[in-house]
Amino acid sequence: MSGEIATAPAGGVARMSRRVMNLAHILTQNARRHGDRPGFIWAGRQWNWKEIDAAVSALAAGLAARGIVKGDRILVHSKNCAEMFWSMFAAFRLGAVWVPTNFRLMPDEVAYLGTSSGARAFLCHGDFPEHAAAVKAESKVLDFTWRIGEGAFGETSLDEVIAANDGAQVANRAVDADDPCWFFFTSGTTGRSKAAVLTHGQMAFVVTNHLCDLMPGTTESDASLVVAPLSHGAGVHQLVQAARGVPTILLPTERFDIDEAFRLIETHRVTNIFTVPTILKMLVEHPAVDKHDHSSLRYIIYAGAPMYREDQKAALAKLGKVLVQYFGLGEVTGNITVLPPALHDPDDGPGARIGTCGFERTGMQVSIQGDDGDELEPFQTGEICVIGPAVFAGYYENPEANAKAFRDGWFRTGDLGHMDNEGFVYITGRASDMYISGGSNIYPREVEEKILTHPAIGEVAVLGVPDPVWGEVGVAVCVARDGQAVSEAELAAFLGAKIPRYKMPKRFFFWEQLPKSGYGKVPKRLVRDELEARGLLEQIAKRAEQ
Known part of the structure; x- marks a missing residue:
């Protein structure tokens, strides 16, 4: 817990809690250094970093006035929009925990996530009154529901809260490295989704690692397009963009409009996108790829699953050598391996790294292990395991899942694969798929x-x-x-x-x-x-x- 001091064993140094930067300080920095530059663009409107910082402080002030304190969980069920982005930083600023859900989930599923996370506040998009009702009916600790956008439920709307607290100054709450900031729900490939606890210290490493390994050289002159829900990997990606003052651009609606995506790429000279292989395949195969200028793209980062070789070659042919693959589960916040653009070979000739998901991320260590936990020799298939600062703190209030997920300190991904003599990792598939x-x-x-x-x-x-x-x-x-x-x-x-x-x-x-x-x-x-x-x-x- 925050503030605790533990005595080190036999002659060691006393281990104290480690104060770290509150992730909301990213906004404080941007408001100072890039205040008048755009930070968020959506549906024909844009906000500069000073306006974003002010909106986040106003929302944080409203939440605090309603009793939200450090450690409280704030459930958020919303389509991609400006208020969802604000809600993440408002939670961080208060030292509270952001608990976003996939907006495509059913009401009973969101009710379960709200109950299992112990959320005290629910910020719900106006298009989902059934979800608001389900969460309220199931939860025994929920204090209030606020609406995002138009609708007829909730105590008030986020717009009204922000307007009522205009000009409020809210300092970033002091946090330690192990203080939770985000409950990242697993996709639930088997059974119920679990809440992976992400912390301020962990996420500061993740931000640095992403900038180092996935998109080196990123500055405030770049621009990033969002084509996935901010509740998961895209949200992590946009946090990384914010850390460099990069403007985030959203599609105008939740519909994946490929022609509009390419129009935004051309208009805003977008330099990076985070996506998954199936979406990248759709982008490449759509006629819009040949109608719009996408030469500004430097990094198209894909993750979530390996990309089939034929699809990979088609993408390289259309877009050039701008692909970046990473392998990483939500529990490791995307930080296991990376395959940079230079190693995405469009030809199948000698020396091509066909089928690899790359090499170990900076500061991370990968081990291919047998059922007994022993490390296997190169080219032997086993479970891909990982250690390092990007590994999550564990599943929230789920000791059984934690016991299964860790062995001798290694996080067990559940993915099967092998490593070659040079340390490149090849994924065979999920253990559950074999x-x-x-x-x-x-x-x-x-x-x-x-x-x-x-x-x-x-x-x-x-x-x-x-x-x-x-x-x-x-x-x-x-x-x-x-x-x-x-x-x-x-x-x-x-x-x-x-x-x-x-x-x-x-x-x-x-x-x-x-x-x-x-x-x-x-x-x-x-x-x-x-x-x-x-x-x-x-x-x-x-x-x-x-």
């Missing part, structure tokens, strides 16, 4: 990469399903490119020359689209749910019995 067919381990990503080399296939997901003979067999769910078509037999014949027979999917299905999460990923659990809903799992089982 399936065993006839006693052999099958890693879906390897099969997916081969399928995507077929010119008619644009997307694919391979997963294991139960089989009475082999234990599990693979099925491939494919999406054909526009105007293209391929039969199951043709695709099987194409793939047969590229992989061993035991890795061959038993069935190939063709859908118009793959189910995606709110962050643009394709979770295998959603594909499995859709297979079941369509009666295809039952169909496969019956065929196996015949």
Whole structure:
């Protein structure tokens, strides 16, 4: 806890709590140094850093007057907007904890997150009255709900609070390195989402690390476009941008309008974007990429999942060598590996680092470990584990999850992969995605990469399903490119020359689209749910019995 002093063991130095910079000091710095420069641009309006700092202080004053103190959790359920950005820094300024949710979640899911986090305040976008009602009904500690934007619920709106406290001066609360600032919810690939506790000290390292490894040379002359919810990775990215006085530009609505995205890139000379592979693929394949000037782009940072090689080559051909890949879970705040632009080779020739997610981030250490926790030799497949200052403090009030997540101090990512002799990491897939067919381990990503080399296939997901003979067999769910078509037999014949027979999917299905999460990923659990809903799992089982 903040303020505690612990005695070091036998002859050591007493370990004291470490005072660190409150992350809201970033705004204080920007208001001083770049006060009249734009810091936020959205829907035809822009705010300079002095205006942003003033709005954050006014909101912080209103929250404090309503009883919010250091350590309190503030639940935020909102589409991307200016007030959501203000709410993050207002929480930090008070030493409170920002608890953002994905705005695409259902009311009962947000109610669970509000209850499990113990939130005292709820800032809810006006488009979600059902969510406000659900949180209020479920929570036993919620003190008040304020509305973001127009609507008919809540005590008041954030606009009214900010106007009422115009001119208020709120100092940044003193914080220690281990004081929480953000509950970052996991995407919940299995079971309920968990709140990963991010701290002021940890996030100061993350900001520095991102600037060092992902976008070196970033200054206030750059500009950043947001194409993902600020509740997760995009929010971390924008905190990093703010640390260098870079203006953040939002799409005007929550709809992912690719033509508008490229128009904003051209208009504001955008230099960096954070996204995920599926969204990057959509940007590259849209006609707008050829209609607008995007030569200002220096860094397109993608994460959340490895990018298939064919998609990677297409992006490099359209955009040039501006791609930056990083591997990192929310629990490590994106800080495990990096593959910079120079190592994104558009050709498959000798020396190309095909399939790697890069090397260890500055200040971080990666270990490929077996089930016993021992480190494996190069090229041996095991679990990717990591230590370093970017690793989170643990899951909030979840000792069971913490016990599973850590071993001998190493955070266990749950991802499988190997490392080569030079320290480059290669992800095989999630441990939960691997399936065993006839006693052999099958890693879906390897099969997916081969399928995507077929010119008619644009997307694919391979997963294991139960089989009475082999234990599990693979099925491939494919999406054909526009105007293209391929039969199951043709695709099987194409793939047969590229992989061993035991890795061959038993069935190939063709859908118009793959189910995606709110962050643009394709979770295998959603594909499995859709297979079941369509009666295809039952169909496969019956065929196996015949």
